[in-house]
């Protein structure tokens with residue numbers, strides 16, 4: 366059961382594995398992660414596709430995020446997830462590594478030295494609210510200002526991921542002191558990342574993105590952002606589902622108070 370790098374050719378195998386674990390297929394998201402991250406997999410010895418996967422996404426020289434930790438149910442508890450985790454942790458070297466953990470994954474990560482530093486709650490629903498009048502669609506000319514603000518707030522270099530927003534996403538919007546993006550993930554439109562100087566600016570960006578998206582939107586909100594959490598619930602977003610933010614060898618980068626929404630859990 367050898368570990369091999371995955372490529373775009375493995376997209377079907379990845380979505381089939383996700384479906385096996387009752388995760389949504391998330392094809393658009395997998396395609397991005399296969400492009401910008403380093404994805405690894407173990408082929409099922411019975412010839413039935415992939416037995417296990419994970420993805421390492423590096424930011425600068427100092428940080429990395431692990432995602433898409435999955436083992437096919439018929440190969441569970443044989444050490445495949447651990448083997449892949451040890452592989453990507455070795456690849457990450459002395460970087461601080463973070464991830465969002467489900468209850469199923471958390472015991473494994475704890476054994477590998479991760480500690481829980483926060484909780485992130487997924488909220489979904491149809492947003493109820495009015496346009497803010499404070500935001501506008503971003504043009505590619507805005508990219509320089511977006512990257513400069515993000516470098517300061519995110520605290521490490523995720524410019525390669527942010528450059529993809531204009532092709533990957535449905536909308537990018539800017540306001541004085543902030544930017545926001547949303548992208549389609551199966552039936553939902555996911556809002557993130559949102560970086561802003563204050564809560565009011567974040568709310569303006571999120572509300573305007575959600576209103577233009579129409580239909581059901583999703584946000585992954587850190588419980589430490591209690592003002593945003595209450596506001597989201599008050600504007601129609603509910604059905605909460607919680608995961609743990611875990612870190613190994615350091616702290617999450619940057620100024621978390623101004624990181625209102627992550628790009629997606631898989632990208633930190």
Ligand SMILES: CC(C)(COP(=O)(O)OP(=O)(O)OC[C@H]1O[C@@H](n2cnc3c(N)ncnc32)[C@H](O)[C@@H]1OP(=O)(O)O)[C@@H](O)C(=O)NCCC(=O)NCCS
Nearest residue numbers: 434435436441442443444445446447466467469470472473
């Ligand atoms: C979480 C998951 C990836 C584990 O995969 P796996 O290949 O069965 O895990 P492993 O066999 O490598 O187990 C690794 C270790 O964790 C332990 N472990 C695995 N699942 C566990 C569980 N649910 N509760 C407690 N311990 C568990 C194993 O005993 C093993 O311990 P050891 O390292 O001391 O030997 C798998 O259950 C899965 O795909 N779940 C659904 C998707 C998911 O939630 N992924 C995590 C996303 S954050």
